[in-house]
Amino acid sequence: MPEATAEQTNNKNGKPTFRRAPNVIAIASGKGGVGKTWFSITLSHALAKAGKKVLLFDGDLGLANVDVQLGLMPKRDLNDVIRGRLGLDKVIQEYEDGGFDIIAGRSGQASLSALPSQRLTLLRDQLLDVANEYDIVLIDLGAGVDRTVRMLSASAARTLLVTTDEPTSLTDAYAFIKLGSAAGLSKNVGVVVNQATNEKEGAKTYKTLLKACENFLRLKPPLVGMVRHDPKVKDTIRHQTPILTRSPNSDAAQDVQEIANLILHDLENRKKTAKSSV
Ligand SMILES: Nc1ncnc2c1ncn2[C@@H]1O[C@H](COP(=O)(O)OP(=O)(O)OP(=O)(O)O)[C@@H](O)[C@H]1O
Numbered sequence: 078m079p080e081a082t083a084e085q086t087n088n089k090n091g092k093p094t095f096r097r098a099p100n101v102i103a104i105a106s107g108k109g110g111v112g113k114t115w116f117s118i119t120l121s122h123a124l125a126k127a128g129k130k131v132l133l134f135d136g137d138l139g140l141a142n143v144d145v146q147l148g149l150m151p152k153r154d155l156n157d158v159i160r161g162r163l164g165l166d167k168v169i170q171e172y173e174d175g176g177f178d179i180i181a182g183r184s185g186q187a188s189l190s191a192l193p194s195q196r197l198t199l200l201r202d203q204l205l206d207v208a209n210e211y212d213i214v215l216i217d218l219g220a221g222v223d224r225t226v227r228m229l230s231a232s233a234a235r236t237l238l239v240t241t242d243e244p245t246s247l248t249d250a251y252a253f254i255k256l257g258s259a260a261g262l263s264k265n266v267g268v269v270v271n272q273a274t275n276e277k278e279g280a281k282t283y284k285t286l287l288k289a290c291e292n293f294l295r296l297k298p299p300l301v302g303m304v305r306h307d308p309k310v311k312d313t314i315r316h317q318t319p320i321l322t323r324s325p326n327s328d329a330a331q332d333v334q335e336i337a338n339l340i341l342h343d344l345e346n347r348k349k350t351a352k353s354s355v
Pocket residue numbers: 106108109110111112113114115116137140142219220271272273304305306307308310311314329
């Protein structure tokens with residue numbers, strides 16, 4: 078696998094450009110509560126089921142909740158890394174039921190969301206080192222486009238921006254793309270419409286966002302996929318069990334599987350291109 082490093086340089090227009098880890102995918106949203114964490118967990122699970130070695134990094138430094146949705150009680154977490162007590166590789170924990178690894182955050186630690194830049198850079202660099210050991214690394218980001226989000230999503234080959242059809246979610250998704258564009262991040266952003274009433278409504282939601290991006294930003298973020306609204310999601314979160322274990326045939330589970338297949342296909346294509354250009 079190519080060396081995973083992300084360093085910021087400026088291109089000739091003075092805009093920042095980044096070297097990204099080819100196997101890192103960030104999951105973002107403008108507005109909070111749209112389903113990023115649930116989606117990150119389910120996508121990790123689907124990719125692991127397909128035989129990939131997957132790491133899920135809880136990058137929501139202020140409001141970590143991967144462990145909460147899965148009912149885990151991590152003995153070590155990001156706080157140990159940030160305090161300099163442990164290296165990032167030492168806080169990885171196996172999530173046996175899902176067949177993937179997790180780096181847990183620490184809920185309610187406001188200090189983690191206000192990390193000094195240097196610490197954040199160090200964390201990012203450690204994450205990129207760890208990424209070399211995996212086929213795919215997913216980062217569950219905090220909502221919005223603050224410094225932490227920008228830094229972590231800059232290290233990812235692509236960012237999946239999750240939105241629902243709620244007007245506020247759409248407006249905030251647009252703001253994410255706009256602000257991300259100014260920071261040189263939006264080129265690799267794809268859209269995931271979550272909690273869609275049905276396929277037709279999901280397509281409508283995407284089109285609304287696309288139109289705004291085309292008209293005002295001259296950007297065309299592609300649609301990566303849509304996930305239907307499904308009562309099984311709440312049910313599985315309440316039971317702290319992944320949906321692919323408890324309700325694998327539910328609409329939402331199948332929709333995420335489809336997105337996972339797309340990502341796997343994309344990864345294979347990238348590998349082929351990388352091989353043929355050697
Ligand atoms: N496809 C879906 N169908 C039905 N409900 C969903 C779906 N996706 C997410 N939800 C609901 O949305 C809630 C929020 O999900 P989640 O915590 O994953 O969002 P989040 O974007 O990570 O939030 P935050 O920004 O606070 O981290 C879940 O508790 C779940 O009930």
